[in-house]
Amino acid sequence: EKGGFPSFMDKEIHDQPQAVADTLLGRMDPSGRLVLDEMRIDESLLKSIDKIIVIACGTAAYAGQVAKYAIEHWCRIPVEVELAHEFRYRDPIVTEKTLVVAISQSGETMDTIMAVRHARQQGAKVIAICNTFGSTIPRESDAALYTHAGPEIAVASTKAFLSQIVACYLLGLYLAQLRGNKFQDEIRMILGELQQIPAKIQRILDETAQQVTDLAIAQKDTESVLFLGRHVGYPVAMEGALKLKELAYIHAEGFAAGELKHGPIALIDEGKLVFIVVPSKRGRDSLHAKVVSNIQEVRARGARTVVIAEEGDEEVRAYASDVIYVPASPTLMAPLLTTVPLQIFAMELATVKGLDVDQPRNLAKSVTVE
Ligand code: BG6
Numbered sequence: 001e002k003g004g005f006p007s008f009m010d011k012e013i014h015d016q017p018q019a020v021a022d023t024l025l026g027r028m029d030p031s032g033r034l035v036l037d038e039m040r041i042d043e044s045l046l047k048s049i050d051k052i053i054v055i056a057c058g059t060a061a062y063a064g065q066v067a068k069y070a071i072e073h074w075c076r077i078p079v080e081v082e083l084a085h086e087f088r089y090r091d092p093i094v095t096e097k098t099l100v101v102a103i104s105q106s107g108e109t110m111d112t113i114m115a116v117r118h119a120r121q122q123g124a125k126v127i128a129i130c131n132t133f134g135s136t137i138p139r140e141s142d143a144a145l146y147t148h149a150g151p152e153i154a155v156a157s158t159k160a161f162l163s164q165i166v167a168c169y170l171l172g173l174y175l176a177q178l179r180g181n182k183f184q185d186e187i188r189m190i191l192g193e194l195q196q197i198p199a200k201i202q203r204i205l206d207e208t209a210q211q212v213t214d215l216a217i218a219q220k221d222t223e224s225v226l227f228l229g230r231h232v233g234y235p236v237a238m239e240g241a242l243k244l245k246e247l248a249y250i251h252a253e254g255f256a257a258g259e260l261k262h263g264p265i266a267l268i269d270e271g272k273l274v275f276i277v278v279p280s281k282r283g284r285d286s287l288h289a290k291v292v293s294n295i296q297e298v299r300a301r302g303a304r305t306v307v308i309a310e311e312g313d314e315e316v317r318a319y320a321s322d323v324i325y326v327p328a329s330p331t332l333m334a335p336l337l338t339t340v341p342l343q344i345f346a347m348e349l350a351t352v353k354g355l356d357v358d359q360p361r362n363l364a365k366s367v368t369v370e
Pocket of ligand 1: 105108364367
């Protein structure tokens with residue numbers, strides 16, 4: 001059932017092209033219009049929402065953080081992303097015009113269930129983005145948008161994460177279509193870009209995984225790793241750090257690269273391993289330049305810099321100890337690619353340390369207590 005892979009996690013990392021493709025499948029009509037059959041919320045209500053709050057825990061919350069950039073950009077609706085357990089215990093401003101999006105692979109995370117109940121009590125409509133058909137969260141929500149990643153067995157989430165981002169993007173495009181924020185041909189173009197992602201993930205698995213594995217083996221005694229990113233690269237950095245904590249039990253932190261100078265740069269010393277997720281240069285030149293200068297800053301202080309960059313980005317080479325190239329893609333699509341080497345790095349580092357990558361200590365696949 002591991003399909004010949006040494007672990008479920010390894011299999012699930014390799015399932016990702018299919019998981020993304022399946023999550024996109026059947027969501028478009030022949031004219032290129034997005035159809036989300038499951039979206040059983042009154043269209044006039046969806047047109048009138050003035051705020052979106054994403055609630056989730058762990059990796060699912062990072063998917064929400066990625067989606068915030070896309071949904072705000074496409075729909076011009078403010079999006080807040082909050083950890084479900086924090087949302088529940090403050091006094092959030094939720095009205096009938098708030099759309100709550102609950103993201104959960106299992107659909108059984110108690111913290112998220114409680115937040116869904118809390119939101120509905122305040123009159124919000126809730127859409128569940130979930131991988132488990134018929135589980136509690138979609139059952140208790142007003143509508144469900146399923147990720148079709150297939151069963152995820154390894155505790156550390158991989159293919160569910162990418163599918164959650166895709167599902168959130170579909171939701172964002174659907175709202176943009178409904179509200180007339182975007183022209184149909186623009187939506188079709190973005191869907192076309194999403195459709196190219198599975199083949200690009202496959203190329204990372206085929207062409208880049210070995211380089212990442214070798215790096216993990218060489219770094220097996222590392223005690224602390226930092227991850228930096230900006231824009232959508234920021235939640236990717238946090239997800240990379242979470243994977244390493246979960247699997248390899250080493251200290252890891254993800255930072256917004258711009259925050260470096262406000263504190264975290266004090267952590268940099270000789271040989272410190274730092275991953276930097278670099279955005280594409282095309283279209284967002286200033287963003288790229290800022291991250292390149294962040295690489296320089298840590299490199300000047302002795303860090304070992306592992307740069308995740310787009311193919312063809314030669315500029316980063318000068319400051320990188322290692323460059324891991326991923327296929328070119330529009331900025332908002334990049335997390336679906338840049339996350340993959342970070343997943344592989346964490347898995348391989350745990351493997352070389354002799355740890356159980358499918359069942360890390362102290363963790364459960366679904367946490368059904370608050
Ligand atoms: C954690 C899992 O306990 O719950 C994470 O270890 C997961 O992998 C998080 O991201 C949220 O789980 P779910 O099922 O609600 O997506």
